[in-house]
Amino acid sequence: MSEGISQPDAPLAADRTAPAGDLFSKFDPLIKQREELLANGVEDPFSLVMEKVLSPTRAICNGRDTILLGTYNYMGMTFDPDVIEAGKKALDEFGSGTTGSRVLNGTYQGHKACEDALREFYAMEHAMVFSTGYQANLGIISTIAGKGDYIVLDIDSHASIWDGCALGNAEVVPFRHNDIDAMDKRLGRIPEGAGKLVVLEGVYSMLGDIAPLKEMIAVAKKHGAMVLVDEAHSMGFIGPNGRGVAEDQGCLDEVDFVIGTFSKSVGTVGGFCVSNHPKFEIMRLVCRPYVFTASLPPSVVATAATSIRKLMHGSNKRAHLWENSKRLHGGLRELGFTLGTDSPQSAIVAVIMPDLQRGAAMWEALLHEGLYVNLARPPATPANMTLLRCSLCAEHSSEEVETILGMFTRAGKATGII
DSSP states (O other), rough: TTTTTTSOOOOOOOOEEEEEEOGGGGGGHHHHHHHHHTTTTTTOOOOOOOOEEEEEEEEEEEEEEEEEEEEEEEGGGGGGGHHHHHHHHHHHHHOOOOOOOOTTOOOOHHHHHHHHHHHHTTTTTTEESSSSSHHHHHHHHHHOOTTTTEEEEEETOOHHHHHHHHHTTTTEEEEEEHHHHHHHHHTTTTTTTTTTTEEESSBTTTTOOOOOOHHHHHHHHTTTTTTEEOOOOTTTSSSSSSHHHHTTTTTTTGGSSSEEEESSSOOOOOOEEEETTTTTHHHHHHHHHHHHHBBOHHHHHHHHHHHHHHHHHHHHHHHHHHHHHHHHHHHHHHHHHSSSSSOOOOOEEEEEEEHHHHHHHHHHHHHHHHEEOOETTTSGGGGGGEEEEEEOTTTHHHHHHHHHHHHHHHHHHHHTOO
16 A cells, blocks of 8 residues: 555566676666766656645655645644643553564553554454555455465556465456456456455555446355455545445445545554454454554554544534535636546545656656656556556645646646647
């Protein structure tokens, strides 16, 4: 669930002019592409530095006062006073780190409090906190689906999902993005009696589109498969209680495992899995990325628990974020930009660029205007797209959204994109 990667970054074709035995030679085409991009004088879009963060929506980036529109800080919790105070208190009382795994000396009172908050937030029996969202997918998927089992997943699944499949050595059966019929056919070809896991995402992070979870989960259950849904980009925002797309579509009770992260709406770092499966607690002893990783620092789980409990009462913030998403999406379409979705489906608005060179030029033009967005490129993006990914925040004011549209207008005209 780490930002900006959909499928695993498969190396490009290697340039064999490198010295024999050079294990880096496989990256030569990418090195060349980067050098050519920077040779045109564009600022490096992948080496931006935030010298000072002023608020959830503003920072000093590369020396400029900049509006942040590419941080995944959907609910703006990073500067919430209660969240910050909880982190400071835990730092004073428990120190800077645990120096141990959760199954040894790494479980503190704060880790249990954080899991309690997750159980209450999702109204589920079990919650397990990991050190990152990436490790949550890596650990849960690789542990519950192993050799001889089958994982059926969307082709646009996040890298952490693909890596979880690889670590567990299960048979991987991908299907075309959001294609219910294709998923049904793949499940129908799996041998009778084999273990089956369907892995879906609520919101897909590149284009910001949502999955038809209700229909897909019904198909999965028809074939006797268990279902895991990654709600990293919807938790806190989508659904009446912010539980994600599955809640919004009325099918959360049919989901066996929900994976999420603290690095988006929660505003800190970490990952989790919640479940009602009666045997779930055994995962604490058999899940390698949980057993063999140091636990999160006390200050981090304290901020996460406080943020999660506040998100339970975040309906006003959720409503304002939807207003921001609708206004930005509609405004960009009116300006003539090509977007990743026909209508606003999440807090992500993807602006599709003609190619990498013009995408980088547009990214730089926006940065000079005082706006930061994500430049996403192949192979991270679906269908070899280059796109500028905008992620809105509940703390963006209506006036800031209008300012952002003005910046896109000027940058788009200056680069010839519109």
